[in-house]
Amino acid sequence: MKEKKNRAFLKWAGGKYKLIEDLKAKLPQGDKLIEPFVGAGSVFLNTDYSRYLLNDINPxxxxxxxxxxxxxxxYVxxxxxxxxxxNNAxxxxxxxxxEFNESSDLYERAVFFLYLNRHGYNGLCRYNNSGKFNVPFGRYKAPYYPEHEIHVFSERSQRATFxxxxxxxxxxxxRQGAIIYCDPPYAPINKTAMFNSYAKGGFTLDSQVKLADLARRTSENRGIPVLVSNHDTEFTRDIYQGAHITSLQVSRFISQNGNKRLKVAELLALYSQQENL
Incomplete structure (x- = not known):
């Protein structure tokens, strides 16, 4: 019988729900999973490590x-x-x-954040240069309230540090015994996307190179395995040299036409001393 998967309570661009089986097949055993780019937390929600360190740069x-x-x-x-x-208008x-952008109350911002995530366009999370949330209205008939998913997340998060x-x-x-899984903002698929995505800073191509180098050194020098997911391109193949690479074909909506779903090449790069034995 196929194991039931847990869904994240947030909608999230690039979420890993559909890749859980592929990721679990590559994640090594350990007593702690560390995610520097946790996003909506699908990997956390569908693995069974004793402890988790879950990080994101979005406060x-x-x-x-x-x-x-x-x-x-x-909260519910x-x-x-x-x-x-x-409110769905x-x-x-x-x-x-x-109200969210003007509020400094952390609890109030958290309440508004879920509303904006479920009612905003495509579940995007985007801020302008002034730090104001600027995703437009999504026009959904009846946005889903993820009560069950919130309680599952809360229960599982008792073994997590954020x-x-x-x-x-x-x-x-x-430390020894830990596993690191990285799901960074993906490198652009082509040069046009590269210019558009990286002209205004954020997670740059230099950031991609730094992450790949840090992953390699962490495995080689400290014996801590690191798994990284990204687009499968010449650029990523180059920066992940020395890792054990698995290629995947992933369905993604890549246009405003929701019916236009194409396969996109992604990869998993595993840095592990065991892979090199």
Whole structure:
């Protein structure tokens, strides 16, 4: 009988729910899984390590996870109240988005964050240069409220520590017995995408190279296995030299036409001393 998978309670671009079986087949055994780029947490939710260190550079995301970990019942009762027909309207969405952007109350921001995630366009999480959330209204008939998924996340997160820092600092916290899984912002598929994606900073091509080098050194010098997922391109094949590479074909929506789903080549790069024996 096929094992039932746990879904994340957030919608998330590039989420790993559909790749869980492939990832679990490559993740080594260990007593702690470290994720420098946790995102929606699908890998965390569908693996069974004794402990987890889950990191992301988005403070709203990590704040939300800590609140769900500590007070899931209160969070559900407060956040579900926003999921009404009256609030599923364009003008109301932009009012709540403005309230979120003006709020400095961490609990209030966490409540608004789930509403924006489920009512915003494609579940995107995007901020402007001033740090304001700027995803447009999504126009969904009846956004789903993920009550069950929140409680599952809360229960599992009792063995997790959440942090908000750089991937380099997260790597430095790894000790023997730990496994590191990296799901960074993906490298662009082609040169056109490369220009568009990387012209304004963020996770740059230099960042991709630094991560690959750190993964290799962490495996070679410290004996800690590192698994990285990314697009399968000449660039990524080059920077992941020395890793054991598995190629995958993954279905993705790559246009505004929701029916246009194409296969995209992705890879898993495993840095492990065991692979080199």
């Amino acid at each position: 709203d995301l990590i704040n939300l996870y800590n609140i769900v970990k500590q007070q899931a019942d209160n 009762s407060d956040s579900i109240s926003l999921f009404t027909a009256a 364009e003008q109301r969405y932009y009012e709540i988005r403005q 942090t908000c820092t750089s991937f380099e600092k997260v790597f430095s916290k790894a």
